Structures are given as C-alpha cells and as structure tokens.
Amino acid sequence: MDKTPALRLTDIHLKLASQAGHVNILRGIDLEINQGETVAIVGPSGSGKSSLMMVVAGLERATNGKIEIAGQDVTHFDEDRFALFRRDQIGIVFQDFHLVPTMTALENVAIPLEFADIANPFDVARQQLEAVGLSHRIDHYPSQLSGGEQQRVALARACATNPALLLADEPTGNLDGETGKKIMDLLLGRHKAQKNTLLLITHDPKLADKCDRIVRVKDGLIVENIQTQKAVAQ
Numbered sequence: 001m002d003k004t005p006a007l008r009l010t011d012i013h014l015k016l017a018s019q020a021g022h023v024n025i026l027r028g029i030d031l032e033i034n035q036g037e038t039v040a041i042v043g044p045s046g047s048g049k050s051s052l053m054m055v056v057a058g059l060e061r062a063t064n065g066k067i068e069i070a071g072q073d074v075t076h077f078d079e080d081r082f083a084l085f086r087r088d089q090i091g092i093v094f095q096d097f098h099l100v101p102t103m104t105a106l107e108n109v110a111i112p113l114e115f116a117d118i119a120n121p122f123d124v125a126r127q128q129l130e131a132v133g134l135s136h137r138i139d140h141y142p143s144q145l146s147g148g149e150q151q152r153v154a155l156a157r158a159c160a161t162n163p164a165l166l167l168a169d170e171p172t173g174n175l176d177g178e179t180g181k182k183i184m185d186l187l188l189g190r191h192k193a194q195k196n197t198l199l200l201i202t203h204d205p206k207l208a209d210k211c212d213r214i215v216r217v218k219d220g221l222i223v224e225n226i227q228t229q230k231a232v233a234q
C-alpha cells in the first residue's frame with residue numbers, strides 16, 4: 001500500500017495584518033494525515049481552525065512552513081497552479097454552502113465539472129446528486145431548497161471530481177441536530193465510497209468521535225492529537 005501521507009504540514013505559520021497590527025494566527029503547525037483517514041479539527045472559536053483549512057486549500061498563503069499534499073510539495077505553487085491542483089485533488093464543503101443562487105442544483109454540480117473538462121458533466125452531476133438522495137430536486141434553485149438539501153448539493157459538488165482530499169468546515173454548523181446528523185452520515189458515506197481522506201472542522205463532539213482522529217487547536221497551535229475510540233476499536 002502507498003504510505004505517502006495524504007497531507008503533511010511542517011511548521012506552518014500564518015501572520016496576517018489587521019488594524020491592530022500583525023496577528024499570529026497559526027504559530028507552528030506540524031501535522032501528518034494518512035491516506036484514507038478521517039480527522040476532526042476541534043478547538044475554541046478563533047483558535048485558527050478555518051485558517052488552517054484555508055492554508056491547506058491554498059486559499060490563504062502560509063507565511064512560513066511546508067505543505068505537502070499526496071506527496072506533492074505545493075508550498076510555492078502560484079495561484080493558477082494551486083487552482084488547478086485544488087480543482088483536481090481537493091473538494092471543499094463550507095458551513096454556509098457557497099452555492100451559486102442563479103444556478104439549479106444540477107448546474108451547481110455540473111458547471112464546475114464542465115470547466116474542469118470532465119466528460120459528460122451533467123451525467124456525472126446527476127449521479128452525484130443521486131448519491132446524496134437529491135434526484136427529485138435537481139432542477140430546484142438554492143432558494144427553493146432547505147438548508148440540509150443545499151448542503152447535500154454542496155457535498156455532491158465537492159465529491160464530483162472524486163477528490164483525494166475532502167475538506168469540510170463546520171458542514172453541519174447551520175443545520176438542526178437531526179439534519180446535521182444526516183449530512184454527517186452522508187459525508188462519511190461518501191468518504192468511504194470514494195476512499196479519500198477527510199479533514200473536518202467541527203464544534204460537535206459527537207461528530208468528532210465519528211472520525212479516526214481528533215486534532216485540537218488552541219491559539220494557533222496543535223495542543224492534542226489523539227485517536228478516537230472508533231479508531232482504537234478497528
């Protein structure tokens with residue numbers, strides 16, 4: 001089996017300018033995630049969880065440190081190269097869905113595939129929407145869908161390219177408990193079907209316990225990195 005880590009972060013620092021001067025948001029993050037692992041990133045509000053995910057996704061540039069994804073050193077990729085890499089290798093699900101309001105569910109999933117030159121984008125999008133139980137809603141616009149349905153569309157879109165790395169930033173944060181549980185089960189189901197690596201930010205201890213590992217961030221540093229009971233039982 002290929003032992004190349006899905007993600008390796010070495011001494012990641014992120015310093016951003018604010019009105020009050022520079023803020024040290026990430027202060028030396030070292031983290032290695034194996035292929036196929038599910039990892040929950042937890043920690044207090046403002047501790048740097050989303051910033052860490054943004055750095056991994058190439059949407060924020062680390063001030064210092066090294067980022068390797070699936071064995072590739074992406075640290076110095078320019079914006080265009082990272083955009084292509086992200087398109088092919090990374091799927092992202094956000095708390096507030098980030099769907100295009102003027103596109104139907106089907107178009108939200110299919111159009112990015114079309115841009116990525118994937119063959120038969122509308123057929124692939126239909127299959128992905130079916131996999132999240134939304135076949136009957138494909139022609140609906142985001143405003144005509146419930147929060148849980150919108151997150152299913154976002155999940156279908158994130159998984160449509162079969163990304164090696166799936167990132168989810170509080171994907172159940174805007175949903176009620178029951179809907180959030182269904183989305184989490186779907187997310188873990190898609191992860192299992194696609195055999196990818198999942199990095200999930202959550203405030204919900206029950207969701208975190210469904211992952212293999214919990215990484216706790218505080219003040220821009222990793223203060224705990226433990227296997228869950230689920231992983232121990234395997």
Ligand SMILES: Nc1ncnc2c1ncn2[C@@H]1O[C@H](COP(=O)(O)OP(=O)(O)OP(=O)(O)O)[C@@H](O)[C@H]1O
Binds near residue numbers: 017
């Ligand atoms: N563009 C920015 N400029 C300056 N400071 C920022 C910027 N973005 C985030 N921060 C600060 O960085 C810190 C970490 O923010 P981040 O959103 O990563 O935290 P978080 O752990 O994800 O929080 P939450 O759980 O509330 O979403 C916060 O203090 C935030 O105010």
